[in-house]
Amino acid sequence: DIQMTQSPSSLSASVGDRVTITCRASQSVNTYLNWYQQKPGKVPEVLIYSASSLQSGVPSRFSGSGSGTDFTLTISSLQPEDFATYHCQQSYKTPFTFGQGTKLE
Amino acid sequence: QVQLVQSGAEVKKPGASVRVSCKTSGYTFTSYYLHWVRQAPGQGLEWMGLINPSSGDTFLSRKFQGGVTITRDTSTSTVHLELRSLRSDDTAVYYCSREGGTPGTPLRWFDPWGQGTLVTVSS
Numbered sequence: 001d002i003q004m005t006q007s008p009s010s011l012s013a014s015v016g017d018r019v020t021i022t023c024r025a026s027q028s029v030n031t032y033l034n035w036y037q038q039k040p041g042k043v044p045e046v047l048i049y050s051a052s053s054l055q056s057g058v059p060s061r062f063s064g065s066g067s068g069t070d071f072t073l074t075i076s077s078l079q080p081e082d083f084a085t086y087h088c089q090q091s092y093k094t095p096f097t098f099g100q101g102t103k104l105e
Numbered sequence: 106q107v108q109l110v111q112s113g114a115e116v117k118k119p120g121a122s123v124r125v126s127c128k129t130s131g132y133t134f135t136s137y138y139l140h141w142v143r144q145a146p147g148q149g150l151e152w153m154g155l156i157n158p159s160s161g162d163t164f165l166s167r168k169f170q171g172g173v174t175i176t177r178d179t180s181t182s183t184v185h186l187e188l189r190s191l192r193s194d195d196t197a198v199y200y201c202s203r204e205g206g207t208p209g210t211p212l213r214w215f216d217p218w219g220q221g222t223l224v225t226v227s228s
């Protein structure tokens with residue numbers, strides 16, 4: 001199975017900060033990497049698919065980059081509603097594994 | 106709009122079975138794969154398996170083979186997840202999700218998601 005490792009596991013930031021979260025795959029997943037946001041008690045929602053494509057309706061302050069094994073999710077200017085947990089997920093090979101999550105607080 | 110509505114919370118004893126349902130609407134049921142993902146309390150997301158609603162073919166993560174069955178009912182546009190021989194570490198929120206992207210390729214993501222079903226396994 002492909003292991004997905006996110007760093008950091010938690011991150012303290014303030015409104016207006018630029019935030020970067022990293023996701024590393026144990027083997028290449030090409031660009032088949034998705035990012036989800038999950039607010040407490042809520043359902044995950046896709047932000048970015050295929051490493052860098054912004055899902056419709058997602059604010060442009062979110063961006064993704066990377067290919068192969070190393071990926072990043074960047075929030076250019078943190079807003080109050082962005083405090084949540086972020087999950088990366090590879091869709092290259094089954095099982096479609098997720099990272100352990102990064103809690104932004 | 107596309108909706109996935111899941112069945113209600115369940116409390117089961119160890120060794121029992123449970124079935125979680127996911128009723129879909131707002132799109133052609135047979136056109137999109139559906140997936141099951143679970144999340145134990147305070148933990149990350151874990152992909153369990155998928156079903157092709159058109160053919161009924163399923164694919165399960167190796168971890169869940171033998172203890173999990175995914176089925177579909179095309180007459181009601183519903184998919185079901187059955188878990189057998191429940192253990193305490195099966196306590197989790199179980200989500201169904203529709204696949205987005207290009208069917209049959211790695212260009213896929215999960216959107217939207219059902220609201221989740223909490224399954225609690227406790228003696």
